Amino acid sequence: MFGNSVAYLQGWASKFKDDKTMIIYASTRAFKAASYILDLKAEESKEALPAVATAA
Numbered sequence: 001m002f003g004n005s006v007a008y009l010q011g012w013a014s015k016f017k018d019d020k021t022m023i024i025y026a027s028t029r030a031f032k033a034a035s036y037i038l039d040l041k042a043e044e045s046k047e048a049l050p051a052v053a054t055a056a
Contacts, residue, residue: 012026
């Protein structure tokens with residue numbers, strides 16, 4: 001399993017070396033994904049708040 005992880009990361013490292021814009025593309029996509037996930041978590045928290053308030 002570790003060997004597969006190393007090979008996976010080496011593949012991405014070579015893509016970043018070959019195409020300097022790839023790091024910008026990848027980081028932008030990662031930022032959008034993280035923002036989406038965090039927004040979902042925030043909405044779940046907002047939905048849970050009224051239930052907590054009525055239980056108290």
